[in-house]
Amino acid sequence: MRLVLVPTPIGHLEDITLRALRVLREAEVVACEDTRRTGLLLRHYGIPTPTLRLDQHTVGRARELLAPYGYVAYATDAGTPGISDPGAELVRLALEWGWRVEALPGPTALIPALVASGLPTHRFTFEGFLPKAGRARRERIEALAREGRTAVLYESPHRLRKTLEDLLEAFGQDHPVAVAREISKVHEEVFRGTLGEALEHFQEPRGEFVLVLGPKGPPALRAEAVLRELKAKGLSGKALFRALVAAGVPRNEAYRLSVEEEV
Numbered sequence: 618m619r620l621v622l623v624p625t626p627i628g629h630l631e632d633i634t635l636r637a638l639r640v641l642r643e644a645e646v647v648a649c650e651d652t653r654r655t656g657l658l659l660r661h662y663g664i665p666t667p668t669l670r671l672d673q674h675t676v677g678r679a680r681e682l683l684a685p686y687g688y689v690a691y692a693t694d695a696g697t698p699g700i701s702d703p704g705a706e707l708v709r710l711a712l713e714w715g716w717r718v719e720a721l722p723g724p725t726a727l728i729p730a731l732v733a734s735g736l737p738t739h740r741f742t743f744e745g746f747l748p749k750a751g752r753a754r755r756e757r758i759e760a761l762a763r764e765g766r767t768a769v770l771y772e773s774p775h776r777l778r779k780t781l782e783d784l785l786e787a788f789g790q791d792h793p794v795a796v797a798r799e800i801s802k803v804h805e806e807v808f809r810g811t812l813g814e815a816l817e818h819f820q821e822p823r824g825e826f827v828l829v830l831g832p833k834g835p836p837a838l839r840a841e842a843v844l845r846e847l848k849a850k851g852l853s854g855k856a857l858f859r860a861l862v863a864a865g866v867p868r869n870e871a872y873r874l875s876v877e878e879e880v
Contacts, residue, residue, distance in 0.1 A: 624723025
């Protein structure tokens with residue numbers, strides 16, 4: 618039995634690989650969250666492979682539903698299966714059954730938002746969706762505020778302002794953030810500024826959002842941690858200076874650290 622996870626466009630229909638299209642054609646069936654949505658993609662590319670609904674409500678019956686097939690492609694509504702969707706559970710089950718599992722590279726909202734943010738990308742953490750309320754939400758945000766890495770979150774439009782308010786309380790009004798909206802779609806936007814400015818900007822949020830928070834923590838400690846990591850990779854001199862700056866260390870601090878390493 619073979620299961621292949623197929624990333625599908627998060628916006629523009631051309632954001633799909635040739636290999637993904639080939640797998641969708643070759644598979645005996647395309648299991649998916651929404652047969653109507655995935656069906657639109659398949660029809661767009663003239664792919665006749667039949668579809669089968671496999672979402673959070675039916676994934677528990679996956680073995681029964683997929684039993685007739687030896688080659689299954691799995692696609693979620695958009696993006697790479699296994700990120701904030703039933704794909705992770707399907708993979709776990711398939712591995713238990715001894716299936717061969719493959720994951721194709723392809724579209725995801727996480728990486729485009731991160732690299733377009735202008736914030737440090739050297740080290741980052743992906744948090745997905747925060748808990749909606751209560752102690753679990755508060756503890757998750759407090760943990761992020763202790764992080765020394767850039768943090769990436771997903772958020773829906775009706776919860777964006779509440780999340781910005783909660784983050785502002787933990788990180789401070791002037792903490793740097795980038796908010797990407799509708800990535801790869803007609804109304805794509807990347808807002809870059811502070812949490813306070815983002816809250817002012819998004820008065821009536823629309824679309825799907827990715828929040829990228831700059832690193833939080835004592836600057837000196839962050840710089841030293843980055844320095845140790847870069848030195849372990851053998852960097853020194855100008856190469857070390859450039860890497861420190863790229864990691865978000867202020868230029869004057871990066872220069873001081875790189876020069877001290879040469880002494």
